[in-house]
Each structure stands twice: as C-alpha cells, then as structure tokens.
Amino acid sequence: MDLEILDKKLKNKIFNLKNKNHISENDEYLLNPENNRLTVYPIQNELIWESYKKQQAAFWTAEEIDFSKDYDDFCKLSVNEQYFIKMILGFFSSSDTIININLSERFLNDVKIREAIITYTWQMMMESIHNETYSLQIDNIIKDKEEKDKLFNAVRELPCITEKIGWSIKWIESNDLFQYRLIAFAIVEGIFFSGSFCAIFWLKKRNIMPGLCNSNELISRDEGMHLQFAILLYSMIDNKLSEHEVHEMFKDAIRIESKFICESLPCALLGMNSELMKQYIQFVADRILVDLGYSKIYNVTNPFDFMESISIEGKTNFFESRPTQYQKASVLNKSRNTSFISNDDF
Template sequence: MSVVEKSDSTSIEPLLNPENFRYTLKPINPTYESLWKLYKKQQDSYWKAEEISFKDDYYDFIKLKPEEQHFIKMVLAFFSSSDGIVNFNLRDRFLREIQVPEAQTAYGFQLFIEGIHSEVYSDMLINIIKDSDERNTLFNAIKEIEPVKKMADWAIKWIHSEESFAQRLIAFAIVEGVFFSGAFAAIFWLKKVHKETKLFMEGLIKSNRFIARDEGLHVGFACAMYKFIVNRVDKNTVYNMFKEAVDIAYEFSRDAIAVDMIGMNLGMMHEYIKYVADRLLVMLGYEKLYFTVNPFDFMQTIGLDSKDNFFENRPDAYQSAYTGENIDWTFEISEDF
C-alpha cells in the first residue's frame, strides 16, 4: 500500500487519499483530466539521448578560455547529479504517496525523462573531460564541490522531510524551476558570446534547449498538481522557501559557474533568478515577492496569459504533433539559438 500522510481523515489531500486509487487507468477521471493532458504533452515531447551528437563538442571545448571551460564543467557536474536527485524524490516519495493514477502516470513518465537528462549530461562530461580523476570529481560534485553540494543538500533535505506533501511539492517545483533556470540561461549566454560560431558546442546547446523545455513541462505539472491541494502552505512559509532557494541559486551562479568570468553580469543573473521565482510564485497562486523584470532579452519566458505556442517558436522542434492548449510554464528561446 502506498504511503499516506499522517493526518486525520478530514485533512488528507485528495491526491493522497487511498479512496482515489484504482488499478485501471481509463476511463480518465474528469476531475484530473487537466493532469492527464499535461502528461500527454510530456509524452509528445519525448526524445532520446542518441539524438544528441557530441562529436564536435570536445574540439569546441578545448578552444575555450579556461574560465569558460570551468563554467561548462560546473554546469554539467551540477546537472548530472541533480536529475538523479529529482528522480530519487519521485521514486521514493511522490510515487509512493500519490493515489491518483493520472498523476502517477505523469510522474512515472517524468522519472523516465529525467533519466535521459542524466544520461546526456553524463555523456557530455565523459566526452569533454579526458582526465579520469577530474571527471570523477565532477561526477561527485554534490560531495566534492561546495556550491554544488549546497544546492543539492537543499533539494535532498526535502526528500527526507516530514513536512506536508504540499510543501514538498513546492520545494521540487523550486528545484526544477528556480535552481535550474540560472544554469540554463548561462549556457545560452555562452552561445550568444560565441554567436559567430554557428555550430558552437552543438550537442550542449541542443540538449540544453530540449532539457529546458522538459523542465518547463515538469514545473507546469507541479503547479497544476498544486491546484488540487486543499491544505495550502501559508504564504510566509512559501516565501521563506523561495528566499532560501534564490540565495543558494545566486551563490551557485557566483561561486560555482562564476558567470561574471564568462562576461555575464552577475547582478543581472540575480535579477533573472528573482524574476523566475516570482513567476513560479504566481503560478502557484501566491503574490510576487521580488517584483523584478526579465533582464535577459535572449531568455524570454512566455507570459502567464500567452497564447503563443512554444513549439512554433523553436528553431528545431522535436516533439510529436500535438494540438492541445498551451501549458503555463515554458522557456521560449529566441531564434538565434
């Protein structure tokens, strides 16, 4: 039997209520049809690690300045572990707790997709880092590199937390929405700096675009799940979670990936992280905390009420045909990328 939160029957979340469990997936429960539609959007965006070619990335990498190489190493080190942390939470907590099959199915697919992300980041590290000792250090970044460890520790504490499912749901929306956003933006910034090289680190850039979009879908799904939460987390608690996360993400940008060393304005990165945090807060049904604007014209995020289709704005769309309505959270990458 799946794990259910310790609470009296009047406070059990519908998503966690054993009465909502069933072994059959269809017919879809109309109450949770929105979750099912978001699952199908994830499914239509399926791609494989083998679709990413890293054949020229190493040669581009060795031509970079040392600080640019350091930046790429840290980003890949963080991402290669972070997807595993997300998967651990899905496997050991969320999928054991959630009773609604529509949500279980979506999280099962996310588990699968996060595995692809981890595979791709690991392949990239293996491809560009030839020294085995250095590579092992990077693969163990959540233990070996303090700024990466700090971010990982924040995520891991929520896996083992005794707090409510609602609060932990927000925590992992923050991990995928706020923690990842700065690294995604920094990779696209590096591409912008090297715009004269049309196919600069093509494997890294292409996979980053695919993965950023996937994570947008995952964050959107988390926000959709939160709409079904009955016992919402109080605003002050949520704000404190976001403040912690924004500070940690900023430290990661400053100390680990050292964005200022690749010519990226650190203050603007901080503003961008706050902007993304505010946007996530609104999607979760809370008021903004920071009231900042997006400082990066190359990293445009579709507005909450936008009718633009993300797929139509992609330079090399990879998804299957889909005609459903848009999700709320996606990254729109300008055509230069």
C-alpha cells in the first residue's frame, strides 16, 4: 500500500474521531488536524510536556492512604458536621467520573497536539484513582447500607448535587466551540471542587480524620494541576471568549455552588458557615479569572486563615500543596538529555 495513503488512513482512524455534535476549528493550533502525529518525540510543545511530566511526578495510589482512624473520628463529629462531610463525599464520588466522560468523549477528540493528548490520558487515570479513593472513604465511614447506596448514587438522590453534575453534563453535550467547554471544565475543577476541598482542610486544622485529610491534599493538588493545564491550553487559544461571556459562565456556576453550600451547611459550625464559604468560592473564582486573563467579578478576600498556608501567590494555583515525599524526583530530573528544544512561539 502506498505510504501516503496508509498515513492518511491512520490519521483518519486515530485522530479524526468525531461524533455528530463535534465542532472543530481547524485554524486553532490545538485543534488543527495538520498538527497530528503518531510519535511522542521530538517534543514540539515544551510547555504542555512540562505540565505532563509535573503531573506524572506526582503519581500516587489509593492503597497509600491509611483510613484506619477516620471512622472513630467521624463518629465523634456532630450530626451537622457528619452531614456536611457526607454531602461533600457524595458529590466527589460522582464528579471524577464526569470529568473522565468529558475527557474521553470530547477533549480527546478535540485536541490534536500529541503532548496534550498524552496529558489528558494521564489525567483520566488520576481521576479514576480519585474516584476509587472517595469510594473507599464512603465505604469506610458509612456503615448503613441504605445511606451508603444513597451517597454512591448522590447524582440521582441529592438535588443540589444533581444540579452541579447536570451543569457539567450540559457542557459535555454542548455544541459550543472548544474554548467554551474548556472554560466550563476549568470552572468544574476550580469552582465546584474548591469549597469541598476547603471544608476538608478545615477538618485537617482540627487534627481529625487523617486519611481523608491526607487524600484531600493529594487530590486537591492533582486537581490544581488539571486546572492549571486548562489555563495553559486556553492561553494557546487565538479566538478567546469575551469577558462578558466568561463572567456569565462563572456567575452561573457560583450560583449553583452557593446553593450546594447552603444545603450542605445549613447550620454554622466552629469556624465554618455558608456565608464564609460562599465568600471563599468568590475569592477562588476571581483568582481563576485573573489566571485566564480576565478581570475579577467579586473583589473579596480569603475569609479562611487556615487556607492561607495552602494559597500560593502567582501563577501556581492554591490547590497545589503536595507532600514532598510523594514526588517522583527522577521524572522531574532535567539533567538527563531527553528533551527536544522547541522553537514554537506562543
């Protein structure tokens, strides 16, 4: 068979998988089929490859988490505190699967840059590990079978979680351009996750449920890197969205997240209440907007002093707080001559 024909068939089979709702803008660098290739090297986008290697260096598994002390600590919490934690775990038990559906059905068919495709496949694996970890946590602390089943099916059983998941699915199924959907899932991993991460860090401040708190550090760090990857890809988009469009998407998500917070946290707890949490979500939204290149909406301060040690100024996202003993140093070792120099100008 003629090599040119074979190459064309391979590209059509591997890279041009499209569903009926798929819209691709070929003039965008990330989406242009002309940028397809089958090999990893030579690396053509060093920024994306560096993001992949950073995520790879942070690999961990659910088996590394010790949940043995969490059940006793959970039993000592008040009814309202237990309810708050259960709502958070109920959301998280479904959210990672939603992220993976978006990646597998949409983003992996959208992007044509090999480095980005590899990064997304790695992200899918990590989301599955997150899903497993939250499921183990629910299985560990919830002993009543009916209640456990309700949390495992929170997307159907709990209306405020249904709305968050529904917003995400709306964007998976959307016919809107890639840049809209890229912003939408930056919002999912930034806004919809941040309040719940904050709540678990609040538990860590009290030195309880060490398994949940340890896994939260790892998962929140991972999601921070996923968010930063979305921001990196958006910086490579030529036809960016207007500020008004982006602000409206953020406001809609904040409305949904605020509702979730109010229903999850109906009573004020020590150092934690729904108004402070809503302010924190607005603070996070402003930071993400600035990273995306847009102006703030809310102009509020961080209301939680215990999150200040987690927050890192600059381009590094505040989620990124990773115990150093988990770093895979050899992956990040740049002394080995394994990279290729790129002349691409972004």
